[in-house]
Amino acid sequence: MEAGNRPIGVFDSGVGGLTVAHAIRQSLPGERIIYFGDTAHLPYGDKSEEAIRNYSRRITEFLLGYNAKLVLIACNSASASAYESLLGEYSDRTLIMDVINPVVEHVAAGNYKKLGVIGTKRTISSGTYEKKIHEASPSTSVFSLATPLLVPMIEEGFIFDDISNAIIRTYLSDKGLTDIDALILGCTHYPIVRNQISKFFNFRVDVVDSARIVAARLRDVLEKNNLLNSGRAEQDLFFVSDFTDYFEKIARMFFESNINLKKADIWN
Ligand code: DGL
Numbered sequence: 001m002e003a004g005n006r007p008i009g010v011f012d013s014g015v016g017g018l019t020v021a022h023a024i025r026q027s028l029p030g031e032r033i034i035y036f037g038d039t040a041h042l043p044y045g046d047k048s049e050e051a052i053r054n055y056s057r058r059i060t061e062f063l064l065g066y067n068a069k070l071v072l073i074a075c076n077s078a079s080a081s082a083y084e085s086l087l088g089e090y091s092d093r094t095l096i097m098d099v100i101n102p103v104v105e106h107v108a109a110g111n112y113k114k115l116g117v118i119g120t121k122r123t124i125s126s127g128t129y130e131k132k133i134h135e136a137s138p139s140t141s142v143f144s145l146a147t148p149l150l151v152p153m154i155e156e157g158f159i160f161d162d163i164s165n166a167i168i169r170t171y172l173s174d175k176g177l178t179d180i181d182a183l184i185l186g187c188t189h190y191p192i193v194r195n196q197i198s199k200f201f202n203f204r205v206d207v208v209d210s211a212r213i214v215a216a217r218l219r220d221v222l223e224k225n226n227l228l229n230s231g232r233a234e235q236d237l238f239f240v241s242d243f244t245d246y247f248e249k250i251a252r253m254f255f256e257s258n259i260n261l262k263k264a265d266i267w268n
Pocket of ligand 1: 120
């Protein structure tokens with residue numbers, strides 16, 4: 001098999017990475033995606049760095065079992081905790097991409113005065129966004145806020161309703177976010193409630209999510225490495241470590257028709 005005709009491995013703790021996988025499906029229709037949602041360990045945002053590194057390593061091995069030409073960490077918590085270690089360990093066998101660096105480069109080009117970042121406890125406490133934005137754009141100030149209820153809220157299907165509106169309003173009313181020009185959705189789950197977030201700010205704040213930015217970067221990386229698929233892509237595969245009805249529902253919402261979803265018991 002030609003090197004470029006191998007699949008792209010994508011992983012997250014649950015449905016969040018589907019926002020990125022969906023953008024890849026739209027911008028790179030010739031590519032095959034092997035997706036892994038680690039629903040057994042969800043949410044990653046409350047776990048230790050060491051635990052997330054171990055999960056990420058095991059999932060990368062699983063995706064390499066499918067001969068992935070590139071492994072995309074479609075999760076901010078895992079990007080903040082495990083990107084460097086996966087690079088160190090696997091870059092002689094596959095390409096590794098995260099979701100934080102492409103977003104930082106995107107906002108650094110936007111000349112924003114003040115940025116807000118919302119994400120999981122793990123992502124925010126790592127300080128990764130602040131550090132990288134400061135390096136790339138020293139004149140931009142950053143206010144970061146952990147919004148840990150959003151992932152379980154989304155995974156439980158509370159979207160476009162009173163509960164999610166109340167939670168979003170409570171978090172985004174934080175004083176630190178009053179004068180921002182743009183808000184980074186520093187968690188791949190959050191685009192699912194993107195409209196509710198934009199509406200809270202009366203559509204006056206740029207809401208930046210990683211899906212399309214990362215898909216565009218992925219295309220560049222594949223092109224540069226001569227790894228675009230030149231053949232006919234086989235059907236995508238979706239795996240979860242624990243079966244949840246909601247995962248299937250959201251996966252069908254993004255990928256329509258006949259998705260191929262299986263449980264992969266990689267922890268035993
Ligand atoms: N989508 C993951 C992220 O971007 C989810 C985090 C979680 O499982 O807590 O951080």
